[in-house]
Each structure stands twice: as structure tokens, then as C-alpha cells.
Amino acid sequence: MAQTARPTYAVIAKTAGVSEATVSRVLNGDDSVHPDRAKRVQDAVEKLGYKKNRVASALASGRTGLIAVVIDDDLSIFQDPFWGSVTAGVSRVLMENELQSLLMVSPVDSVDGAVAHYLQSGEVDGAIFFALHSDALVKRLAKQGLPIVITGTPPSNDDFIFVDTDNFGGGLAATKHLFSRGCQKVGIITGDTGLTDAKQRLDGYHQAYREGGHLPSKTLVANGDYSFESGKRAMRQLLDSHPGIDGVFASNDLMAMGAIAVIQELGKTVPEHIKVVGFDDSLIAQTARPGLTSVRQDVVALGEAAANLMIAQLAGIEVEPKILPTELVVRESA
Amino acid sequence: MAQTARPTYAVIAKTAGVSEATVSRVLNGDDSVHPDRAKRVQDAVEKLGYKKNRVASALASGRTGLIAVVIDDDLSIFQDPFWGSVTAGVSRVLMENELQSLLMVSPVDSVDGAVAHYLQSGEVDGAIFFALHSDALVKRLAKQGLPIVITGTPPSNDDFIFVDTDNFGGGLAATKHLFSRGCQKVGIITGDTGLTDAKQRLDGYHQAYREGGHLPSKTLVANGDYSFESGKRAMRQLLDSHPGIDGVFASNDLMAMGAIAVIQELGKTVPEHIKVVGFDDSLIAQTARPGLTSVRQDVVALGEAAANLMIAQLAGIEVEPKILPTELVVRESA
DNA sequence: ATCTTTTGTGAAAGCGGTTTCACAGGTCGT
DNA sequence: ACGACCTGTGAAACCGCTTTCACAAAAGAT
Numbered sequence: 001m002a003q004t005a006r007p008t009y010a011v012i013a014k015t016a017g018v019s020e021a022t023v024s025r026v027l028n029g030d031d032s033v034h035p036d037r038a039k040r041v042q043d044a045v046e047k048l049g050y051k052k053n054r055v056a057s058a059l060a061s062g063r064t065g066l067i068a069v070v071i072d073d074d075l076s077i078f079q080d081p082f083w084g085s086v087t088a089g090v091s092r093v094l095m096e097n098e099l100q101s102l103l104m105v106s107p108v109d110s111v112d113g114a115v116a117h118y119l120q121s122g123e124v125d126g127a128i129f130f131a132l133h134s135d136a137l138v139k140r141l142a143k144q145g146l147p148i149v150i151t152g153t154p155p156s157n158d159d160f161i162f163v164d165t166d167n168f169g170g171g172l173a174a175t176k177h178l179f180s181r182g183c184q185k186v187g188i189i190t191g192d193t194g195l196t197d198a199k200q201r202l203d204g205y206h207q208a209y210r211e212g213g214h215l216p217s218k219t220l221v222a223n224g225d226y227s228f229e230s231g232k233r234a235m236r237q238l239l240d241s242h243p244g245i246d247g248v249f250a251s252n253d254l255m256a257m258g259a260i261a262v263i264q265e266l267g268k269t270v271p272e273h274i275k276v277v278g279f280d281d282s283l284i285a286q287t288a289r290p291g292l293t294s295v296r297q298d299v300v301a302l303g304e305a306a307a308n309l310m311i312a313q314l315a316g317i318e319v320e321p322k323i324l325p326t327e328l329v330v331r332e333s334a
Numbered sequence: 335m336a337q338t339a340r341p342t343y344a345v346i347a348k349t350a351g352v353s354e355a356t357v358s359r360v361l362n363g364d365d366s367v368h369p370d371r372a373k374r375v376q377d378a379v380e381k382l383g384y385k386k387n388r389v390a391s392a393l394a395s396g397r398t399g400l401i402a403v404v405i406d407d408d409l410s411i412f413q414d415p416f417w418g419s420v421t422a423g424v425s426r427v428l429m430e431n432e433l434q435s436l437l438m439v440s441p442v443d444s445v446d447g448a449v450a451h452y453l454q455s456g457e458v459d460g461a462i463f464f465a466l467h468s469d470a471l472v473k474r475l476a477k478q479g480l481p482i483v484i485t486g487t488p489p490s491n492d493d494f495i496f497v498d499t500d501n502f503g504g505g506l507a508a509t510k511h512l513f514s515r516g517c518q519k520v521g522i523i524t525g526d527t528g529l530t531d532a533k534q535r536l537d538g539y540h541q542a543y544r545e546g547g548h549l550p551s552k553t554l555v556a557n558g559d560y561s562f563e564s565g566k567r568a569m570r571q572l573l574d575s576h577p578g579i580d581g582v583f584a585s586n587d588l589m590a591m592g593a594i595a596v597i598q599e600l601g602k603t604v605p606e607h608i609k610v611v612g613f614d615d616s617l618i619a620q621t622a623r624p625g626l627t628s629v630r631q632d633v634v635a636l637g638e639a640a641a642n643l644m645i646a647q648l649a650g651i652e653v654e655p656k657i658l659p660t661e662l663v664v665r666e667s668a
Numbered sequence: 669a670t671c672t673t674t675t676g677t678g679a680a681a682g683c684g685g686t687t688t689c690a691c692a693g694g695t696c697g698t
Numbered sequence: 699a700c701g702a703c704c705t706g707t708g709a710a711a712c713c714g715c716t717t718t719c720a721c722a723a724a725a726g727a728t
Contacts, residue, residue: 006456008684019708024686034706054457055398056684058389059713069437073426081617084418091439092407095448103403103437105425114429122340122714123388228621257621264623283415284618287562287591289598342714353678358716368676390714393683 007048016044027052067094067310068102068127070115080226081282082299083130086151089303090128097311099125119146126310131195135160147313151306153196161313163305163322167197170295170326171204172211174249174277177293177328179212181275183247187220189234189259191251198226201251201279220245224255231258239266246274247334253278253285253294260288260333275334291331298324341382350378361386401428401644402436402461404449414560415616416633417464420485423637424462431645433459453480460644465529469494481647485640487530495647497639497656499631501531504660505538506545508583508611508629511662513546515609517581521554523568523593525585532560535585535613554579558589565592573600580608581668587612587619587628594622594667609668625665632658 009020016023018037025033026041033041044050058064069090071083091101102124106115116137119127126147129138132154139158142148150162171188178186188205191198202221209216219241224230231250235258238245250256256278260270270276270290278285281296305322312319343354350357352371359367360375367375378384392398403424405417425435436458440449450471453461460481463472469488476482476494484496505522512520522539525532536555543550553575558564565584569592572579584590590612594604604610604624612619615630639656646653 006454010684020685021687021708021710022706025707028686032706037706051451051455053684054455055389055392056713057686059393059715060684060686062686062713064389066436071422073422081415081418084415084421087418087421087437088405088407088439091437095438095440100452101437102400103421103425103435104429105422106429117385118434120340121385121388228617254617254621261621261623283562283588284621287588287595287618288622289595344714354715355678355680355717356676359677362716366676371676387714390683391716393685394714394716396683396716 006053007050008053011048012041012044012050015048016040062122064123064125065098066100066102066124067307068104068115068119068124069130070104070106070119070127071130072132073105082280085299086130086303086306089300090307091303093304093307093311097307099311101128116140120144126314128306128310147310149306149309149313151302153200155196161309161319161321163302163309163324164197165297165302166323166326167200168204168207170279170297170328171201171249171251172207173204173326173328174279174295175205175208176212177330178247178249178275178277178334179208179214181247181271181334183275184214185217185220185242185245186214186247186249187222187238187242187245189222189224189231189238189248189250189255191224191226191255193223198251201249205249217242224251224258226252226254228254228258231255232262233258235259235262239263247276248274249277249279251279253280253282253292256292256294256333257284257288260292270333277328277334281329285329285331288333290333293331293334294329296327296329340387341384342387345382346375346378346384349382350374396456398457398459399432400434400436400458401641402438402449402453402458403464404438404440404453404461405464406466407439416614419633420464420637420640423634424641425637427638427641427645431641433645433648435462450474454478460648462640462644481644483640483643483647485636487534489530495643495653495655497636497643497658498531499636500657500660501534502538502541504613504629504631504662505535505583505585506541507538507660507662508535508613509539509542510546511627511664512581512583512609512611512668513542513548515581515605515668517609518548519551519554519576519579520548520581520583521556521572521576521579523556523558523565523572523582523584523589525558525560525589527557532585535583539583551576558585558592560586560588562588562592565589566596567592569593569596573597581610582608583611583613585613587614587616587626590626590628590667591618591622594626604667611662611668615663619663619665622667624667627665627668628663630661630663 009023012023013020022033023041026038094101104115119141128149130151132150135154138148150160153164154160154162175186190202193199222234222237224234248259250259256276260276263270263274278292278294281294285292285294301324309319343357346357347354356367357375360372403421428435438449453475462483464485466484466488472482484494487498488494488496509520524536527533556568556571558568582593584593590610594610597604597608612626612628615628619626619628635658643653
């Protein structure tokens with residue numbers, strides 16, 4: 001609050017012997033100023049340690065330099081390292097481009113409240129949404145002309161700009177890998193299939209069955225919700241209906257760990273009896289014993305891509321949704 | 335950009351038949367306005383779907399409602415789920431108090447550049463720093479009157495306001511637990527002891543030796559850097575100098591996992607031959623097999639506490655640093 | 669009934685930049 | 699040498715809200 005009074009344009013203008021308009025031009029890179037005078041302004045800025053007041057600047061120009069990063073606040077945020085990494089990627093790229101990220105962790109049910117309010121208060125130049133459950137709000141904002149990028153494939157594909165991991169390809173690769181390891185009965189533990197990514201991973205799994213000419217079975221599909229416990233539950237269910245199951249693709253590492261825990265509790269071993277592949281290639285996969293074979297997605301890159309799409313949009317460049325490739329990291333579990 | 339023109343005070347004032355000053359009073363909860371006129375204003379606001387322009391408001395009032403959350407951008411940010419959770423906690427509490435979090439993930443070496451620049455541009459009402467390596471910048475900002483909260487104990491204790499986990503107590507509890515389990519030679523794998531938290535966990539370890547009357551040894555202390563690989567290296571080192579080591583306190587779960595990996599590679603088992611305790615009680619500890627006994631710290635609460643200290647400061651309330659308790663979660667590894 | 673005090677309100681001056689617009693002076697073309 | 703064009707520049711309006719200040723009306727004091 002009690003910031004020592006900082007100089008304003010008025011002061012710079014006076015010391016440089018020019019008008020405030022000229023100061024503004026110089027500081028905004030307008031090249032129509034004579035080099036000599038520009039130099040004078042820059043010297044004054046230097047000498048007085050001037051720092052532009054971004055709030056005033058924002059008010060006058062209509063550009064705040066702020067990008068909202070909106071994350072649905074269900075509890076998973078607090079546990080899942082995923083979003084932290086994506087956010088870090090976003091933030092870093094934005095900063096490199098003189099933009100700031102406004103982090104909004106907000107309860108789902110208030111997405112129509114506080115967040116909406118904010119995004120419409122003219123305080124941000126754009127918004128990046130994470131893991132969209134519903135896109136009603138996004139639609140409204142887009143209609144109002146707010147640049148938007150969605151991380152993760154949006155539920156209804158209304159030509160939003162989004163970035164996502166190639167979930168389909170990842171699911172396909174994971175499942176094919178299990179077949180190639182000799183598995184005959186490969187099950188899947190899905191995430192909440194209301195989420196697009198979980199759905200796509202499942203689709204990839206199905207595709208692998210089609211391509212491999214194996215016989216799919218509905219009871220080889222067990223639903224989880226990306227949590228450790230749900231992975232355990234789903235694995236028990238799979239073992240129940242298919243005692244002879246010899247491969248499992250879990251839609252994330254956490255559930256894969258749950259599955260392995262159950263398998264081992266029953267005295268079976270991984271990968272000898274049952275092979276397991278996870279998704280994310282998180283720290284968990286890397287540190288688990290046996291090491292968990294997993295589909296790597298580059299979450300930081302995901303964030304960076306989102307930020308770059310935003311920047312392009314702000315620059316008025318036409319952009320298209322972007323899908324990032326995955327890579328299967330083979331370890332001991334399959 | 336092309337936001338549909340939103341109403342301003344001028345419009346509200348006209349429809350309500352009052353002056354702009356009155357509109358401002360009503361919208362800022364000034365109770366000196368006659369209820370009837372206040373009602374008229376509120377009706378107008380309602381009717382026109384008015385949303386205050388926060389930028390203009392910030393310029394005029396000097397309060398932006400923005401709190402910077404500054405995170406040193408070394409790579410760990412992108413891997414460690416820790417900071418994501420803390421940040422989420424911060425953001426949530428701030429939002430509940432009508433404040434927004436400005437996330438700044440910035441390279442360490444530029445803490446004197448971009449970030450400093452920003453924090454001094456009058457755009458934020460306060461700053462919350464994570465994992466401070468050096469506090470030169472913080473000192474300067476504090477001197478300028480910017481409210482500051484530090485998450486983690488600052489290196490030089492210059493009566494900054496901070497929140498931290500009870501690292502000392504955690505290290506003490508972990509080590510005592512190992513002794514109570516019958517361990518005689520308990521080693522420690524530290525984090526980078528240049529970091530206060532790593533140092534404090536080590537101090538706790540030493541204290542346990544003192545209290546237990548056991549014989550400490552310098553070679554039972556191996557330095558890591560919180561990474562999985564460093565945990566492996568440190569464990570090898572410990573086994574090298576103390577083949578008979580029967581207990582290890584690793585200063586975080588990741589290194590604990592590294593240690594366990596090495597122990598198992600050598601054909602020994604956990605907890606039979608060597609007992610291991612980690613720190614964080616992260617997902618890794620919960621999903622590992624054997625389950626990792628670990629010192630739980632509530633990271634979300636840490637973020638929330640930081641936010642609350644900031645809010646208190648903004649309200650002009652005198653606040654004190656806050657230390658959050660830890661809890662030992664006992665699983666199979668020790 | 670007269671003289672303070674309150675209470676409620678609006679006019680107007682900022683907050684610190686950006687941007688439009690008009691204009692002086694120099695450059696060209698013919 | 700004269701009108702048509704650029705270039706570079708400053709005055710001033712403006713962005714939308716906050717806050718001071720003066721003042722009228724109502725309430726309280728004597």
C-alpha cells in the first residue's frame with residue numbers, strides 16, 4: 001500500500017522535455033518517434049527507474065495482459081499432480097510473452113457464479129479452461145468475443161480451440177502392446193467415461209481389439225474414476241468375471257497401482273500372471289516396483305501448447321485445435 | 335475484445351435517478367446511503383446486468399484485488415505435486431475472499447527481473463512466495479510496504495510472515511518411530527540442506543538421537559536432493575558405510591522410494607531387513623507396495639493458511655508465522 | 669426559536685496511462 | 699515557386715470508477 005510514490009508519465013515527460021503522448025509512444029514501441037527524442041525518453045525512464053502502472057495502462061487500452069486459468073475445483077485437483085504441471089507450463093509461456101496467469105480454482109457449481117462474473121468483468125484478455133465438464137459458460141464467453149482455449153477435448157465439439165493429449169492413440173498403443181506381449185484377454189479400467197479423455201482412451205482400447213482381431217467382451221470393461229480405490233474395485237470386478245484375464249490397461253497410473261495391489265493380494269504377480277499398463281507416466285509409474293509400463297503424456301507441453309494457442313489468438317492468428325502425441329514407456333509391468 | 339458494450343456507472347446512475355457517487359457507495363457497501371435509494375440502485379444493477387469493471391476500480395482505488403503467487407521455476411515444480419496442491423489451497427481461499435491469485439512461475443535467476451518488475455508495478459495487493467532460496471527480493475518488497483507471506487520457512491529469519499509444516503517435529507517423529515520399532519542404526523537421507531525444510535527435518539532426526547540416547551554417526555547422514563535418483567544414490571552410500579543399517583528416514587517419499595528400490599535390488603526386504611519412513615504422505619506413499627510409512631503434511635491446508643495470513647494482513651490485522659502439525663501415517667514399510 | 673450537529677447527496681477532481689486529432693515544418697513533384 | 703504529402707509531435711479527451719469536499723436538509727441541543 002504505502003509504496004514509495006513512483007514516477008508517472010508527467011515526470012518522465014518533463015525530464016525528457018517531451019509530451020506524455022510521446023512517452024507513451026516510446027514505451028509502446030511506436031516507431032514514429034524521432035530516435036533522438038526516443039533516446040531522451042528512454043534515458044529518463046532509466047534514470048528515474050520508471051515502471052509503467054499496468055492498471056492504468058489496462059484501463060486506457062482495454063488490454064489487461066491477464067489470462068484466466070480456470071480449474072474446476074473438485075477434490076482431484078488437490079491430489080492429482082497433473083494440473084499443477086499443466087498450469088506451470090501455461091504460466092511459464094505466458095510470462096515469456098508478457099502475460100500473466102490468473103488462477104481460478106473454483107467449485108464446479110459456481111462456474112456460473114464467481115468465475116463467470118469475473119471473466120465478464122473485463123479483467124482478462126482471455127481464458128484457458130481445464131477439464132471441462134460442461135461448456136455452457138464457455139459458449140457464452142466465446143459469444144462475447146473472449147478468446148478461449150480449452151485443455152482437454154471439450155464435451156460437445158463446438159469448434160472451440162483446444163489442446164489435448166492423443167488419448168485415443170495412447171489407449172490404442174497401450175492395448176496393442178499388451179497383445180504383442182502375448183496377452184489374450186485384455187481388460188480395461190476406464191476413468192469416468194463422462195470425461196472425454198476417459199472415453200477416448202476406451203475407444204483406443206476398442207480399436208486395438210478390432211485391429212488385432214481379438215474377441216472383445218463387455219465384461220472386460222470396468223469403470224473407475226481415476227482414483228486408487230476405484231482401480232482396486234475395478235480390478236476385483238474384472239477378476240471376478242474373468243479369472244483368466246492376463247492383461248489390463250488402466251486409464252491412469254493411479255488405478256493401475258490399485259489394480260496391481262489387488263492382483264498381488266490374490267497371490268498373483270505382475271507381469272507374470274497379469275500384465276498391466278497405466279497412463280500418464282507419472283512419478284508413481286516411475287517409482288513403482290515393478291516399474292509401471294505407462295503411456296506418457298507430456299503435461300508441461302500440454303500447458304505450453306495451450307498458452308501458445310492463446311497467444312496466437314490474441315495476435316489475431318487463426319488457430320486450430322492441437323493434439324499432442326503420446327509415447328509408450330515400457331517398464332517391468334508389461 | 336469485442337465484448338458487447340457493458341453499462342457503466344453513468345447508466346446505472348441515470349436509471350436509478352441518483353449520482354454516480356451514490357452508485358459507487360452502494361456497490362462498495364457504504365452504509366451511509368438511504369435504504370430507498372440503495373434499493374433503486376440495486377434494482378438498476380440487477381436490471382441491466384451490471385458488472386463492475388475491476389480495472390477501472392483498481393485504478394481509482396489503488397486496490398487490484400490481485401495477490402501474486404510466486405514460485406521459483408526450477409524443474410521440480412513440474413514434477414512435484416506438492417506445489418500444485420498448495421497453490422490450489424491458496425487460490426480457493428483467496429477466491430472466497432474476493433481476491434484473485436496471479437500465478438508467477440519464474441526462473442530463479444530472473445527473480446530480480448520480470449517478477450520483481452511486476453510486483454513493483456502496483457498491480458498486486460500482496461505476494462505469497464513459495465520455497466524461497468534467497469530473500470533479497472522479498473526484503474526489498476517488504477520495505478516498500480507490500481504485504482508478504484512466505485510458504486516454507488525463510489532462510490534468514492527477518493520477521494517475515496510465513497507458514498510452514500512442522501518439519502522438525504516430523505523428522506523427530508519419523509526417527510523416533512524407527513527406534514521404537516527396534517531399529518538400532520537409523521540413517522537419514524536429507525534433501526538439499528540449503529533448503530530450510532530439509533535442514534529442519536535433519537535437525538529433528540538429530541534430536542531423536544539425542545532423546546533416545548542412541549549413538550549418532552556422521553556417516554549415517556547422506557545427502558539427496560528430493561529426487562528419486564538421489565534417494566538411490568544416498569541409499570547406496572549408506573549401505574556402503576553401514577552394511578548393518580536397519581532403519582532409514584528419507585526426507586521425502588520420492589527418495590524413500592529410491593531407497594527401497596536399492597534395498598530390494600540388493601536382495602534385502604523392507605521392512606524386515608531395513609525399515610523406511612518417508613515424508614509428505616504423497617500418493618506415492620499411499621500406492622506403494624509395501625505401503626510407505628510417511629510423515630503427512632497437509633499441503634492444501636498449508637496453502638489455505640498462507641492465504642488466510644495474507645487476508646489478515648490486508649485487513650490490517652497483526653499476524654504471526656504459523657507452523658502446521660504433521661502426523662505420522664504408519665504403513666508396512668516401518 | 670436559534671444555533672450546532674448529524675446525515676445524505678452530488679459535483680468534480682482525480683487515478684495514470686492511451687489514442688485521436690489537428691497542426692507545424694519539411695519534402696516532393698512539376 | 700506553389701500546392702500536395704509526409705512526419706513527428708503535443709493538446710486534450712477519454713477509459714470507468716473512487717473519493718474528497720461542499721452543501722442542503724433533517725435532527726438535536728439549549
